[in-house]
Structure formats: C-alpha cells, structure tokens
Amino acid sequence: MIGRNSRVQRWLTHHLGWVRRWSSREPREGWHDDVERVRRQYLESEQRFRALLESLPKVAVQGYDRDRRVIYWNEASTRLYGYSAEQAEGHLLEELIIPHFMREGVIEAHRAWVQEGREIPASELELRHRSGELVSVFSHHVMLGEHTEDPLMFCVDVDLSDQKRAHRDLAFATRFDHLTHLPNRQTFEAELDEMLETCRRRGSGLAVLYLDIDHFVEINDAVGYEQGDWLLVELSRRLRQEQRATDLLSRVSSDEFVMAFPGVEKEAHIVRLAAKVQEVFQTPFVVDGGERMITASLGASRYPDHGASARELIRNADVAKNRAKLDGRGSLQLFQQTFHDELVRQHRLAERLERAIDKRELSLHYQPQVSAVSGRIENLEALLRWTPADGPPVSPAEFIPLAERSGLIHRLGDWVMEEACRQQAAWRAAGFTESRIDINLSGRQVSRADVLERFEACLARHGLGARDIGIELTENVLITADSRILEGLRRLYHRGVRIAIDDFGTGYSSLSYLKHFPVTAIKIDRTFVRDAPGQPEDRAIMEATVFIGHRLGLEVVAEGVENEEQLTLIREMHCDLVQGYYFFRPMPAFDIERLLVGLVTTSPGLSG
Incomplete structure (x- = not known):
C-alpha cells in the first residue's frame, strides 16, 4: 500500500493543496460547487490510482524519485524480483534490479528524461532478481510531475517468464526429441549439411549409420510403452557414451536412430564403427524387471560416394538398413546403388499394379485339385495373374508381396473375391455344379476387421452357398489371429465353408494347433512333396501329417506334384487330393470350362 508519508502521497497532497488554495479565492456564483467537484475528482483519482497499483497481481510497479531511489514497490514487484517493499524503499533502483552491464545506460536514460524530456521507450528487458537470476519483463515507464522540481517515475513491468518458457519449450520441441532429448531429424539434417560443407572444404569423407531396433513393436506389446520408452532412453544414453x-546422433522415429561420423574414408572403417555401435547391445537391457537382449539392424552410407547432401545420405543409409533387416537380427548392410534402383522399380511397379484393376489387366486362373484315387476333379484353386498391357506377365511371387507391403492387397483381395464369386455363379448357371473354388486370404487381408463379413456378403450378393467358395489361410495367419478373427472363422466353419491351411509345415509346424482352429483341410507344402521320395525325414513328416489330419477328420491335399514317383508315394500315404503340374497347370476360365465338359483330354496321371 502507498503510505501516507510516501513520496507518492506527498505528490498527490501537493496537487490537492493547489485545489484548496484555488478554492480560497474570491467566490463567484456556483464557485463552491465547482471547487467541491474538482476536490472530489482529485480524491477519487487518488483512490483509483492506489487501487490500480495494488490490484495488478502480475504487473510489477516500482516508483522512484528524481535520484532513482525507490519510493513505491507493490506486491507483484516482490514476487517478481524477490525484495519486499521494506527492503526496496530508499535504495537506488539500479542497485536492486538492474544488471551491471545495463546500469550506465539506465542512469543516462533517466537523466535524459528528467533534464531533457526524452522519454524512455517501452521494451523487453532482462532484469535482475534478488537471487542473481535474470527475469524477462516488458517494461514501460511513466513520469508524473514531469515539469516540476519533484518528478516521480514509475516502472510498470509485465512478467514474460511464462511466455519465454513457452517459447523455449516450443523451440526445444521443434529441434529435439521430447523423450531422449536428442536432436530430431530436422536438426540432424541441418547439422549434417553443415558438417558436409566442412568435409567438402577439407576433402574428407563421412559415414552415416541408420539404426533400427529389431522387433521393437513386439517389445512394446509385451512389456508396455512405458518400458519401451525406458529402453529408448537407455539406448540413447549408451550411444551418447x-x-x-565431432559425431552427430539423432532419434529420427520411434525406434530408429541416425549417426554421422566425419573423417571416415573406407568401407573397412564403417564396418569397425558399426561393430563399435553394436557393442552397446552386448549388455542386456533391464526391461520390466528382467534382463532382455536387444539387437538392431544397421545400414550405412558414405560421403561422397552415396550422396552429397544430408537427405541423400540418410535416405540411402535407411535403404541399406531395410535390406539389412531382411538378413536377420543384428545385421549390417552397406548401401549399394542396386538397392535404390530396386526400390524405384518396386515403387513404379506398385503404381502400375494400382492401375491394373481399372485397366482390366488382372485375371484369375484356376488349378484343379483331383482325387488321388479316382482322378476326379474335386475343387479349383483360384490364382491371381497380372498381364500388363504394355509388357510381359508379372509373376505372383513378385507382385503379391509387393501388394502386401504397399497395402494394395486389400483392393486385390476384394477383386479376387468378387471375380471368383462372379465366375462360380456363371458356372453354376451353366450347369457346372460339382467343383468348389477356393480363394487365398493373406495375413494382411485377414488383419482387416471386416474381411470375413465382406466374404459372406459377396457370397450372398452372387447367390452362392457356403459350399461354393472356400478359403485358404497359411498356418501363421491362424496362429497370430486374434479372437475376433477366430470367431469369424468359427462362424464360417459352422455354416459349412471349407477352410484350409495352406503351405502346411512351413510356419510354426505344430500339429497340436490343428485341434484349436476351425479348419476342414490341410495342404502339405510342395517342398515336402518334392523331397519326400529321396529324403526319409520329409517322407516321415508327410506320413505323420496325413495320419494326424485324417484322425482329426481333415481333408489332406498334397501340393506341387510334378512326377509319377511323387504321385505313387502320395497314394501310398492315402492322401485325399492332389494338386500340381503333373495333372494340370493353372488355366484361364475358358480352358476350365472346356475341361469340365470333357473337351480336353485328361493327363495320363489320372488313370488308376
């Protein structure tokens, strides 16, 4: 509060005295009313002034005389600068809150205002707290009684600490990773480009390593994101050590880090650097109370051979890292131009594949499954084919994995489902009522929540029943399926839809899984069929599979039968159905129709 004996009070009293002297002059009509009104206005002005200064909790106000001694200090000033009003009053302002490097300028600015009338402009300043720390404020100055012998100056300071802190936090967030406090990708790129300028001037090399923790998603799923974050922080600490x-380190995504090492000239140096980085994984990480060994795949690029800019080098190291992941956990791969060329080719192929449906370049071929005993055609497996209008056919072994990676598999899967149902409906209408068509559903397709409902809707749309179209899934898809997918499969199973495990024996290969899944058939993978005549181990696996499959009431199909020796062996094992080139290659719908009406001579292998 402003005390009665304060300089502010005396200044106000001085002006109220002028009002009183003015009121003692010879009166005229209405004179006393005018005087009373003026006196009342001054009193109200004083009260408002006091109330204003004391009601600004976040605005610090200090008053000082022509000698810059404090005569007023509100509570907000105490909170902002650490001095109480008793501690501040009577002291020079520059001794309290003005940093040493600003004092001469402040004294001169005050003198110029008092003596020459040059106002002090409002500005952002950093003033001194009692503790010695600097406080960011926006400071504005007001002078009262400017042309009197006793002027008063007031500093009105608005605390900018929150705004400055927000700006710092924003600047940090835009330049650094919030979890590990490492530079983010944008900062790393900028720093790497600066480093490359130095390398160019000196004629020296540089290496970039791209690190990706192997199976980090599984770690997060198993122990939770909090433990996963702890692992990332610990890895960052080890890499920093x-x-x-002169090296650079950055976290560029969830589980990926990039490092730059100037002065690296040869591939052998990169290999040694990578080995040094891999050493940080030799010590187990303590995750969720237990020790866990973690590995990471590394890709490397080198300046100037693999790029002249930060973005090129990072991209090429990333390409090499992706190739390393194909080699297994903890692998290292140095960038090769062929990697990038293949990526470009795959990208362009994906663009062409996306247009293939609209351009009618896709078709279904059908491969019969025949009875191993009678030779009768029982079922047809629908196989997708792509024949671009501007080039040779593309192998399914190439474009199906591409569709899986790019997400196009959902569009392709919908098209296959629709086309198979359309063709089956046409054959049923033509009187071919015996053979079922089986379609393949990939793991990526099954991951979509509504794929089985879409399958059922497609059957209904074409007027087909449960025994007209079957589905084939790999065992890995079944084993990793969640409860929602398994429930959908059970619904189809009880409706009578044929559900087969394709490529059986190449995945988890546990026969005990068969009793838990709603399946009606298993298809023995072609690798066992191919090697069984000469490999007793493969033959034993086939015999066991057929035996257990039959004991579980499942139909057993042998895939990839290509010669009479294989067929004889399969018949000895009492396999139910046979599929392979020895009988029929996949063929278009037109040839299947001719086959079904007996216009094509059957293979000699069909005779008993």
Missing part, C-alpha cells in the same frame, strides 16, 4: 565430440 560412445559418441565422439
């Missing part, structure tokens, strides 16, 4: 002063 191995970092030289």
Whole structure:
C-alpha cells in the first residue's frame, strides 16, 4: 500500500493543496460547487490510482524519485524480483534490479528524461532478481510531475517468464526429441549439411549409420510403452557414451536412430564403427524387471560416394538398413546403388499394379485339385495373374508381396473375391455344379476387421452357398489371429465353408494347433512333396501329417506334384487330393470350362 508519508502521497497532497488554495479565492456564483467537484475528482483519482497499483497481481510497479531511489514497490514487484517493499524503499533502483552491464545506460536514460524530456521507450528487458537470476519483463515507464522540481517515475513491468518458457519449450520441441532429448531429424539434417560443407572444404569423407531396433513393436506389446520408452532412453544414453565430440546422433522415429561420423574414408572403417555401435547391445537391457537382449539392424552410407547432401545420405543409409533387416537380427548392410534402383522399380511397379484393376489387366486362373484315387476333379484353386498391357506377365511371387507391403492387397483381395464369386455363379448357371473354388486370404487381408463379413456378403450378393467358395489361410495367419478373427472363422466353419491351411509345415509346424482352429483341410507344402521320395525325414513328416489330419477328420491335399514317383508315394500315404503340374497347370476360365465338359483330354496321371 502507498503510505501516507510516501513520496507518492506527498505528490498527490501537493496537487490537492493547489485545489484548496484555488478554492480560497474570491467566490463567484456556483464557485463552491465547482471547487467541491474538482476536490472530489482529485480524491477519487487518488483512490483509483492506489487501487490500480495494488490490484495488478502480475504487473510489477516500482516508483522512484528524481535520484532513482525507490519510493513505491507493490506486491507483484516482490514476487517478481524477490525484495519486499521494506527492503526496496530508499535504495537506488539500479542497485536492486538492474544488471551491471545495463546500469550506465539506465542512469543516462533517466537523466535524459528528467533534464531533457526524452522519454524512455517501452521494451523487453532482462532484469535482475534478488537471487542473481535474470527475469524477462516488458517494461514501460511513466513520469508524473514531469515539469516540476519533484518528478516521480514509475516502472510498470509485465512478467514474460511464462511466455519465454513457452517459447523455449516450443523451440526445444521443434529441434529435439521430447523423450531422449536428442536432436530430431530436422536438426540432424541441418547439422549434417553443415558438417558436409566442412568435409567438402577439407576433402574428407563421412559415414552415416541408420539404426533400427529389431522387433521393437513386439517389445512394446509385451512389456508396455512405458518400458519401451525406458529402453529408448537407455539406448540413447549408451550411444551418447560412445559418441565422439565431432559425431552427430539423432532419434529420427520411434525406434530408429541416425549417426554421422566425419573423417571416415573406407568401407573397412564403417564396418569397425558399426561393430563399435553394436557393442552397446552386448549388455542386456533391464526391461520390466528382467534382463532382455536387444539387437538392431544397421545400414550405412558414405560421403561422397552415396550422396552429397544430408537427405541423400540418410535416405540411402535407411535403404541399406531395410535390406539389412531382411538378413536377420543384428545385421549390417552397406548401401549399394542396386538397392535404390530396386526400390524405384518396386515403387513404379506398385503404381502400375494400382492401375491394373481399372485397366482390366488382372485375371484369375484356376488349378484343379483331383482325387488321388479316382482322378476326379474335386475343387479349383483360384490364382491371381497380372498381364500388363504394355509388357510381359508379372509373376505372383513378385507382385503379391509387393501388394502386401504397399497395402494394395486389400483392393486385390476384394477383386479376387468378387471375380471368383462372379465366375462360380456363371458356372453354376451353366450347369457346372460339382467343383468348389477356393480363394487365398493373406495375413494382411485377414488383419482387416471386416474381411470375413465382406466374404459372406459377396457370397450372398452372387447367390452362392457356403459350399461354393472356400478359403485358404497359411498356418501363421491362424496362429497370430486374434479372437475376433477366430470367431469369424468359427462362424464360417459352422455354416459349412471349407477352410484350409495352406503351405502346411512351413510356419510354426505344430500339429497340436490343428485341434484349436476351425479348419476342414490341410495342404502339405510342395517342398515336402518334392523331397519326400529321396529324403526319409520329409517322407516321415508327410506320413505323420496325413495320419494326424485324417484322425482329426481333415481333408489332406498334397501340393506341387510334378512326377509319377511323387504321385505313387502320395497314394501310398492315402492322401485325399492332389494338386500340381503333373495333372494340370493353372488355366484361364475358358480352358476350365472346356475341361469340365470333357473337351480336353485328361493327363495320363489320372488313370488308376
């Protein structure tokens, strides 16, 4: 509060005295009313002034005389600068809150205002707290009684600490990773480009390593994101410990880090650097109370051979890292131009595949499954084919994995489902009522929540029943399926839809899984069929599979039968159905129709 004996009070009293003297002059009509009104206005002005200064909790106000001694100090000033009003009053302002480097300028600015009338402009300043720390404020100055012998100056300071802190936090968030506090990708790129300028001037090399933790998603799923975050922080700490002063390190995505090492000239140096980085994984990480060994795949690129800019080098190291992941956990791969060329080719192929449906370049071929005993055609497996209008056919072994990676598999799967149902409906209408068509559903397709409902809707749309179209799934898809997918499969199973495990024996290969899944058939993978005549181990696996399959009431199909020796062996094992080139290759719908009406001579292998 402003005390009665304060300089502010005396200044107000001085002006109220002028009102009183003015009121003692010879009166005229209405004179006393005018005087009373003026006196009342001054009193109200004083009260408002006091109330204003004391009601600004976040605005610090200090008053000082022509000698810059404090005569007023509100509570907000105490909170902002750490001095109480008793501690501040009577002291020079520059001794309290003005940093040493600003004092001469402040004294001169005050003198110029008092003596020459040059106002002090409002500005952002950093003033001194009692503790010595600097406080960011926006400071505005007001002078009262400017042309009197006793002027008063007031500093009105608005605390900018929150705004400055927000700006710092924003600047940090835009430049650094919030979890590990490492530079983010944008900062890393900028720093790497600066480093490359130095490399160009000196004629020296540089290496970039791209690190990706193997199966980090599984770690997160198993122990939770909090433990996963802890692992990332710990890995960052270990990498920092191995970092030289000139090296760069960044976290560029969830489980990916990039490092830059100047002065690296040869591939052998990169290999040694990578080995040094891999050493940080030799010590187990303590995750969720237990020790866990973690590995990471590394890709490397080198300046100037693999790029002239930060973005090129990072991209090419990333390409090499993706190739390393194909080689297994903890692998290292140095960038090769062929990697990038293949990626470009795959990208362009994916663009062409996306247009293939609209351009009617896709078709279904059908491969019969025949009875191993009678030779009768029982079922047809629908196989997708792509024949671009501007080039040769593309192998399914190439475009199906491409569709899986790019997400196009859902569009392709919908098209296959629709086309198979359309063709089956046409054959049923033509009187071919015996053979079922089986379609393949990939793991990526099954991951979509409504794929089985879409399958059922497609059957209904074409007027087909449960025994007209079957589905084939790999055993890995079944084993990793969640409860929602398994419930959908059970619904189809009880409706009578044929559900087969394709490529059986190449996945988890546990026969005990068969009793838990709603399946009606298993298809023995062609690798066992191919090697069984000469490999007793493969023959034993086939015999066991057929035996257990039959004991579980499942139909057993042998895939990839290509010669009479294989067929004889399969018949000895009492396999139910046979599929392979020895009988029929996949063929278009037109040839299947001719086959079904007996216009094509059957293979000699069909005779008993």
